Amino acid sequence: MTTLDSKVPAGSIEDKWNNHKFSIRLVNPANKRKYSVIVIGSGLAGASAAATLSELGYHVKVFTYHDSPRRAHSISAQGGINAAKNYHNDGDSIYRLFYDTVKGGDYRSREANVYRLAEVSNNIIDQATAQGVPFAREYGGLLDNRSFGGAQVSRTFYARGQTGQQLLLGAYQALAKEIGKGSVEMVNRSELLEVVTHDGRAAGVIVRDLLNGDVTAHSAHAVVLATGGYSNVFFLSTNAMACNTTAIWRAHRKGAHFANPCYTQIHPTCIPQSDESQSKLTLMSESLRNDGRIWVPKAPGDHRPASDIPESERDYYLERIYPAFGNLVPRDVASRNAKTQVDTDHGIGPLRNGVYLDFKHAIDRLGEDTIRERYGNLFEMYERITDDNPYATPMRIYPAPHYTMGGTWVDYNLMTSVPGLYAIGEANFSDHGANRLGASALMQGLADGYFVLPYTIGDYLADYLNVDPVPTDHDVFTKAIAEVQDRTARFLATKGRRSVDWFHRELGKIMLEECGMERSREGLEKAIREIPQLKEEFESDVKVLGANESFNQSLEKVGRVADFFELAELMCRDALDREESCGGHFRVEHQTEEGEALRNDEDFTHVSAWEWNGPDEPQTKRKEELVFENVKLATRSYK
Amino acid sequence: MDVILSVWRQTGPNTEGGFVRYEANNIPDHASFLEMLDIVNEDLNDRDEEPIAFDHDCREGICGMCGVMINGQAHGPQLGTATCQLHMRKFKDGDTIRIEPWRADGFPVIRDLAVDRSAFDRIVEAGGFITVPTGSAPDANLIPVPKPAAEASMDAAACIGCGACVAACPNSAAQLFTSAKVAHLNLLPQGQAERYTRVVAMVDEMEQWFGACSNHGECEIACPKSISIDFIALMNRDYIRAKFRQGRLAGQR
Structure with missing residues (x-):
């Protein structure tokens, strides 16, 4: 079994990214227009990468199966985006964000990638704010933060319960600016159905026009996959209906190694399934755990309505088992504990398939208006789906498949094992290890798209100056079609x-x-x-x-x-x-x-x-050994 | 519950369409409206009839992909609700439900209930952005934004681009969409440098595709995010100012 080379640069963790940026090759501004790059997907990662690459001068062609780049599933992220700004003076730092993310990932992520992610997190907030993303503000006009699972500082920036929507609109608007100028060719309602390689390198893609079925070939110097995760393998998940694995799976079949496919995240706070005809599960932002308290009846098989169960007969099991983090334990811990409660007949609701998330104490403490200001749209959404009023009765929640930490294997440059083929955002495996912390997906998608790929792609492209992409009438394309x-x-x-x-x-x-x-x-x-x-x-x-x-x-x-x-x-x-x-x-x-x-x-x-x-052959496992030079491997404890 | 559907079927953009009657039986009342259509489609598939095409994706009211006319109302009877968030409990057993695509010249039908809304993208591409190339932003807290301005901007930015406003308008006007996009950026300090060029570019592009606004206000009622027509007033104010600033109309004063 050969091991994989992650190409992590030498040096101390603080210096790796800076040194790397200096040591990799650049393409000079006048030469950038000689290169073409194909981006598949237009979510946070795809749109931000496409906009940035176009600003730098590359020819960019973007494909999405949606009718507009603004529909991508990044739009559904509710809670927020992390950054190490330490605006709240509560002891946050790049190192702490790095540390929390490695620990949250249960020591199965690549240190150097995570540190870089924490480093550029602050640039993302600056960039998004300048683009007009309407983040929540304090009365003095400065940015507000909230806390999130797996962290003991407040480092999450948010735009009501619609942070993903607002960040996606920011990236989409940056992309629209480039489309309007004619620098990005945007192709909507077109789906990648094959990745094409030639001489072991990425040569282009085959796409099907979803309106008329035309199958066409497109070639470029490099191909970037930004096609999100694969939770829809579970059929019922929080993913949008069209989310799929086809792009990264087709790439896998063309030589891109698939890393840690079993690392999937089950999100703890979703609305429980109501019956067989249900088409998807709806997530309620994890930010609700800031003010909501999770409980089940102490006695198994207790089917009384929540209001009839006195305080002394309720088990606030997360607060009991994990006193230090309480309701803010990481997602995997919260989910598994909910499953244990339901499996031991403590489940609540008509199908006994949920646990309570109760806001009564928060409403008593802060008033209904404050709760409405913080979570109003989430409460409305809950009421629309369940016909229950969460201001009066506790919400019912249960875990649902949500995010996939596994994905296409990439090196430090975000290049897959196929030269010239890149994977960014949720489509790759790199930064979250075996578990992703809340508010880190938006951070990673935008880090890859705005601040990592646009630098690292130059190092590969530099070799192909004045080399034309493989023509689309070449055998490899006609055969693939x-x-x-x-x-x-x-x-x-x-x-x-x-x-x-x-x-x-x-x-x-x-x-x-x-x-x-x-x-x-x-x-x-x-x-x-x-x-x-x-x-x-x-x-x-x-x-x-x-x-x-x-x-x-x-x-x-x-x-x-x-x-x-x-x-x-x-x-x-x-x-x-x-x-x-x-x-x-x-x-x-x-x-x-x-x-x-x-x-x-x-x-x-x-x-x-x-x-x-x-x-007809099973895949071969290849290893990338993870080296922890900074964070000491320990048993993760949130007690 | 059992309901009777009258659904617009049209095989392509250039073919004739018409209403077809379907019976939707044994629909659970906590099914969403789109899940009801899923059930009907499964049934059609079983009977070797092609399923009804409709756009949808996130099914939680945020992507803006879904949207149909339900008994003549964009997104149906529930205020502030996208089609995917509408549930069958809002209907009664035995109801007849008429389902049509958005009707507007700016949104040609693709097939059945799916329409082409790319004109919205053209409006945004014309000027719905703040020019800030990646990497050139100052520290985020260098730009304080008064909380009321941030909140108002967010109210506008909540637009999901579904097109219900156009569908509900007797003139097929896109003022609510365009003004939400304009106001989101024009209300913020960051958006001031391009404020007047933005509004002119976006309004001019909008007029290429959509009808004129005559203040019916149907758009605000149909909007699944309840976006206020106040933003149309704001857009009009900025547009008039911009036109006078350009000097073309200055002689009329």
């Missing part, structure tokens, strides 16, 4: 009995049961047997009506679900291989007597990056 068309034709010709959604839902059930919040050897082995069977059935029995040559939403979905099948199997094999519990990956065989995650640092302080060996 034919393959994409064949695949589409196969889906349409199957004419089976069951809908795409039916198969997706069944796959999701297996994944949630066996590869969700808790995983066991037995369950994973079962899933590894069941997934290929279901996949076979899918291939012979799926029904996709209509034609390729029109706007056909079932056809869009079927390709995505086909890729989810392959990913699901790899996730289970990775979870089986990782004989330890860490962050979002909890193996029942590896826990302390108190039921906490038990890491195996001796054997698993590494990234598992899986290498594609063709459709």
Whole structure:
């Protein structure tokens, strides 16, 4: 097994990024216009990268399957974005943000990347503010902060409960400025269906126009994937309906190693599922845990309404078990504890599948107006969905698949194992280890897009000055187009009995049961047997009506679900291989007597990056050893 | 519950469309409106009829992708609610529900209930941004923003770009959308340098695509984020000022 070279620069952690920026090659301003870059996806990472690359002078072409770049799922992030500004004078620093993020990730992230992330976090706030992102303010006009899970300082900047929307609009507006000038070519309603390589390097992409089915080739000097995460493998998740793994999975099949696929995050505060017809789960921002208190009835099987359960018969279990962090423990800890409560018959609500998040004490202390100002839109959203008034009765919450820390393996330059192919934002694996802290996803997406990739990409491009991209009539492209068309034709010709959604839902059930919040050897082995069977059935029995040559939403979905099948199997094999519990990956065989995650640092302080060996061979595991020079590996404790 | 749907079906932008009647039976009343359509689509698929095309994505009222006319109302009967957040408990067993795409020249139909809203992007590209190349920003707290200004800007910035305002307007005007975009930036200190060029560029672009505003106010009622038409007044004020500043109309004073 060969180990992977992360290309982390030498030097002390504080100097690595600065030294690296100085030592990598630059492309001079007059030469930048000789290069073209393709960006796939227009969320925080994609839009910020595309805008910045265009400002620098590169030719940029952006593809999104949405009708506008402003729809990307980054828009749904509610709570906020972290930065080490220390505006609240509460002892924050770049080092502390770095430390909290490494610890929060359960010591499974790459130190140098995380430090860089913390370093540029402050630039992001400056950039976003200058763009007109309407962050919350104090009465003196300066920026306000709130606290968030996994941290003991207030470092989270927010724009009501719509921080993701506002940051995305900032990045989208920066991108729109470049589109308006004609420097970025924006292609909406087009989906990547293949990554094309030539001589072992990225050559371009094949995309399908979702309106008329045209399949076309596009070539460039470099390709950037900014296509988000893969939580929709679980069918029910907090992700938007169209979120998928196709771009990064197609890249994986072309040689991009897939890192830590089993690191998925189950978000603790979502609205519990109400029935089988439900299409997605709605997240309620984690910021609610600042003022809400989580509890269940002390007695198992107590089905009285919340208002009838006296204070003395309530178990505020997070405050009881984790007195230091209380309701603000990291997401993985909060989620697993909620599952334990429901599994031991302490669940509440009509289906007994939730726990309470109660604001009564906060309302008594601060008044309803303050709570309304802080969380008004979240409370409204909750009421619209459940028909319950959370000012009067406690919210019902339960964990749901939310974010994927795993993703395409990248080196320090954010380049995948395919030269010239980059992955940024949630699409890569780099910064969150085995668990992501709240308000860190927005930070990472924008760090990669605004401040990391635009520097590091020059180092690769410098080699290809005056070298034209592979022409799109080259064999590699025409062949790839034919393959994409064949695949589409196969889906349409199957004419089976069951809908795409039916198969997706069944796959999701297996994944949630066996590869969700808790995983066991037995369950994973079962899933590894069941997934290929279901996949076979899918291939012979799926029904996709209509034609390729029109706007056909079932056809869009079927390709995505086909890729989810392959990913699901790899996730289970990775979870089986990782004989330890860490962050979002909890193996029942590896826990302390108190039921906490038990890491195996001796054997698993590494990234598992899986290498594609063709459709009939399982992937080979390659390792990147994680070296901790600054943070001492310790048992994560929030008690 | 059981409801009867009358749904606009149209196979492509240049084909004739028409209403088709469907029965939606055994719909759970806590299903969302779009989940009801999912159930109908599963049923159609089973019967070898092509599912109804409709745009949707986040299903939590923030991406702005969804939106249909429900019994003649943009996003349906519940105030301040996008189609995806509307739940079937707002309807009664036996109701007939008419579902149509947004109707506006600026939003041509793609298929069934999906329309092309790219004209909104053109308006933003014309000037809906603050020119601040990456890396050139000063420390964020060097620009204090009075809390009321930040709040008002955020009220405008809450726009999700769904197009309900245009769909609800008898003139298919896009004043509410454009003014929300203008006000978001023009209310902030950071937006002052480009304030007047911005408003002129955006309004001029808007007029290429959409009708004129005649103060009906339907847009504010239809808006899932309840964005106030006060912003239209603000946009008009800035537009008039900008025009006089440019001097073209100065002789009329």
